Amino acid sequence: DGGITQSPKYLFRKEGQNVTLSCEQNLNHDAMYWYRQDPGQGLRLIYYSQIVNDFQKGDIAEGYSVSREKKESFPLTVTSAQKNPTAFYLCASSKVGGETQYFGPGTRLLVL
């Protein structure tokens, strides 16, 4: 069954802590994306990757980091430098950039 998965569903972060959100796809897609969704603000792009071992900053990359060591995986780390991390995080993939994007179920990050 092809698809895109995210884990965990809920994540709690303590002050000063780095946390990593997982995103895996078995669609054989080259491009992967991370978005942040806040109420009333729509989706904002954090990072994207068009190919393994390469990624670009989106509109709100500060306080976040990513890696793309495997085609299937695109983990997002929320660092302690991100002062307002509470949000719903969505991962997506597409065959190539600009084509239909397929989304995972999301991870809700909360600060303790």
Added chain:
Amino acid sequence: KQEVTQIPAALSVPEGENLVLNCSFTDSAIYNLQWFRQDPGKGLTSLLLIQSSQREQTSGRLNASLDKSSGRSTLYIAASQPGDSATYLCAVPFGNEKLTFGTGTRLTIIP
């Protein structure tokens, strides 16, 4: 910079009615436009993708139109059902890689 607007932010419609959702964008040099559906607390589901060379795209009770010259797209839902209740978002490419999303219209179908 591309800006995408969806008005109204929320819409309530009695079951069985036909309805239209609106999406407008500022830069008409797009090569496609996508409509997505999002249920509360869930990810996005792609509904329709219209290429710039097309004027309409249909899937079941859904019909999306695109008018690049006026910077508008509409999503028409026929014979609405309670299961259609969700937030609907449109998105256009920005450059070759990224999507710019509207803030969505939250649709409620009243049984």
